[in-house]
Amino acid sequence: EQVVGCIAAVSSSLHVGKAGPLVHTGACIASILGQGGSRKYRMTCKWLRHFKNDRDRRDLVTCGAGAGIAGAFRAPVAGVLFALETVSSRWRSALLWRAFFTTAVVAVVLRALIDICKRGRCGLFGKGGLIMFDVTSGYVNYHVIDLPPVITLAVFGGVLGSLYNFFLDKVLRLYNVINEKGRTYRLLLAATVSVCTSCCLFGLPWLAACKPCPADSREACPSIGRSGNFKKFQCPMHNYNDLASLFFNTNDDTIRNLYSNGTDHEFHITSILVFFIASYFLGIFSYGLALPSGLFVPVILTGAAYGRLVGMLIGSQSTLDHGLFAVLGSAALLGGSMRMTVSVCVVILELTNNLLMLPLVMLVLIISKTVADAFNANVYDLLVKLKGFPFLEGHAEPYMRQLSVSDVVTGPLQTFNGIEKVGRIVDILKATGHNGFPVVDEPPFSDTPLLYGLVLRSHLLVLLRKKEFISSSTASASDASKHFSPEDFAKRGSGKHDRIEDIELTAEELEMFVDLHPFTNTSPYTVVETMSLAKALILFREVGLRHLLVLPKTS
């Protein structure tokens, strides 16, 4: 589904990247594996059962995302780092090893496929080597005099990056309003944007003047009827339209064009300006349509145009090539909108194979991220917020230090007795959406009300389904747990939850009791009500909890 949508979107020349969908595809495959295969499609596997727990599943999704990036950019190390920097909220050395293993396999397979394709067996598919934009030709040198333009580029890159996030947020809010009106509106929206994009692509090149082909061109000029860097468009022979060259290429080719050095006079400044503005806003409007799309490639592309523009405007007294400015512009915009640092660094390194630029790229990233952080949050946080996912921030806000846990606890709390009536369990499960219930032993069974532990909704549902009930609340039922195997309580795949409405119980059964003691987690994590919210947040987040019991001070 994702794959098909991606092919359709890219081929309809919308302004989207292929990295995002590939990341999503990788994560989806990993998630299916993590669920022990999809039972719906009969793809179950005994061996995969080992991964049937939350942590391993999370790891698998992370690795899948890393593999996606590694595949999309042919940048394996960047894949590992991207997975860790953005996807994973927690870090363990085992996870690092797993992610590394995944992307290493991707790299080796990719290399083998490229080797096969080199022998000309796959047509246009798989052109190019392991390095996508190999633009180093010779030694890159730079001096103190180059710093002012680079710093200027970084500062404005940060501003543009945070503006990108701001506009994206606004546009996505608008889209959300439209999308909620129904499927027809959603398709209409996508069609409208698609038509507008096409109009831009075909209309804007008319603005640019024809340029004569350079005499020492490395490839055919103009290129007609095939992929190439010099598009003829409506120009006479031996002329090319530089704006059409930018618009009518694949994203990869355009980026390569912009990155290559020694091409300072190939593009006119107005063409670059028009292309920059067009791709900046097309990128914003194309994202968030009802189709799989990524942000990475559009931002790189827009950044490359931005960098060239800055290079043309203020790079005249520096010794840097405009191609290098384009690379730095990409870094600045990535740093400004995504706010990733290490992985962007490695992506740029792996894309351009230019290690000598590393100090400049790092400098640009630091500046643009700092500038952009002053304005708003990074694009992933904005998206998570917008989509309304229940995502818990890693660090505590200052106001949380002033609040105690008891200030944010909301009721009503539903608790169960150690030996509880079936009818009451069913009522409470139907009435609330809670996923965990404290089990409290009340006075008849203990001297004072005593917290016994925490029982999960999913486990209660398994209990109710098995119908191992006891007749009275005082009967002993120590053998109830023998009827259950660990398999019964194993976590199901997503989308396959039991529902309380699906369980049918007779009136007689509703009057019976069930002993919750054997099925209760007797040592849940607890905090006292006076603990500061910030401290509880750290506990919740670092240990990766789902339920945290708050105890009164005088228990």
Place this chain on the structure above:
Amino acid sequence: EQVVGCIAAVSSSLHVGKAGPLVHTGACIASILGQGGSRKYRMTCKWLRHFKNDRDRRDLVTCGAGAGIAGAFRAPVAGVLFALETVSSRWRSALLWRAFFTTAVVAVVLRALIDICKRGRCGLFGKGGLIMFDVTSGYVNYHVIDLPPVITLAVFGGVLGSLYNFFLDKVLRLYNVINEKGRTYRLLLAATVSVCTSCCLFGLPWLAACKPCPADSREACPSIGRSGNFKKFQCPMHNYNDLASLFFNTNDDTIRNLYSNGTDHEFHITSILVFFIASYFLGIFSYGLALPSGLFVPVILTGAAYGRLVGMLIGSQSTLDHGLFAVLGSAALLGGSMRMTVSVCVVILELTNNLLMLPLVMLVLIISKTVADAFNANVYDLLVKLKGFPFLEGHAEPYMRQLSVSDVVTGPLQTFNGIEKVGRIVDILKATGHNGFPVVDEPPFSDTPLLYGLVLRSHLLVLLRKKEFISSSTASASDASKHFSPEDFAKRGSGKHDRIEDIELTAEELEMFVDLHPFTNTSPYTVVETMSLAKALILFREVGLRHLLVLPKTS
């Protein structure tokens, strides 16, 4: 101290690396900064007070270590990753950003210094560019046929790496025994190893035969009286001794020699074998002497020799250059002994500037790490264990799932009353080494014994020093906390702890009372005694706790 020792050790041609001491130096500087400057040397700074907490100090040390690697190898991204992969036990996105910032500054400064040195103002110091071993000459190509030798290299690299760890462990245990006998023995040991090393270095080249200089040599051959790749040793004119070329160079030059391609016939196989064995064991014996030394460079060097050896032995039908085998050999040995993956990958990438080899390097790392993991733990874990640092492993051992927290709690537990007699506090502080004490309100002040919170030894010492006591256990002392400012309780630098023995109290004062309530942490992290040990370990480790209170089930 560290810096001086490092210079002395490297100049005495011991077989050690400069990376380790640089990492240590970086971490030390960071630690001093983290303590708000060293009061001893009057280097205090108001602004540094902000970092006076455990977490920021830990971050600073991590960043310092990263900066050390970045400086030693001129590999900034690898510095970030090294810091995260080995030094840091926890991962936060803020830490990533801080580490990145540090190494980026290092990279920019380094680049500027190299620029200055290029103009010939620093003599031999700072030779070479940002890439240490720039050995790519042209396009590297490899095919399926190259895989068997590479895989063989990786497997044996893993075995050798784990053997390296094994021998290192044994040798360090031996050294520990000797070192404990006193300062003289320690110096004698260092001298012995140093003399043996020198004997090896000067004796072994006699074994190698003289070789005629290659006709198309890129540099002077033989090189006399200056640094160069062709050492004359005792050979006639226009001849060189290949073993001496390996031994009598700086580590960097030797690695560059071994890595360079097109030199398949420059070294004889016996020379490489002798050099490999010598550097393997010299590396093991040199580490752990009473001087600052690293493991990184010796392992890279040994690995390079190992790779060349394998390349000479079984690489005859493959198309790979022996220089590439040397690079892969370094990766295999690093993977086998340090067990780092991503950072080794990036180090190799940044050292050799050869992106096309990445899939091969990743493959080698995966295999060698997997092989070596089957035998023993990584070298850092061994060292931590050997030095007896109280380091808590990140993952729980299987047996911990069977134990509950109550099984490992040891007594006697010392608790204080909410209002406690000064004499008793002094006695307990003197009698025990505990750093945290639970404060329990006993029946006169509450109905049942009730846990109020946790008070720290350091805070108690501040209280005792200030002598804000009250006369009786029933007197109210609500204004006691007004006499203290947060500054008083700020964490001191290491090595400047208050000691209970230094506080002098009169007999009268010992009979007085102190109200602990305002100075107690009222919401410490607690667990019930029935919690499994594995679960408590995760809590302790993930939240980074120092004290964890264990409550009885029926509180």
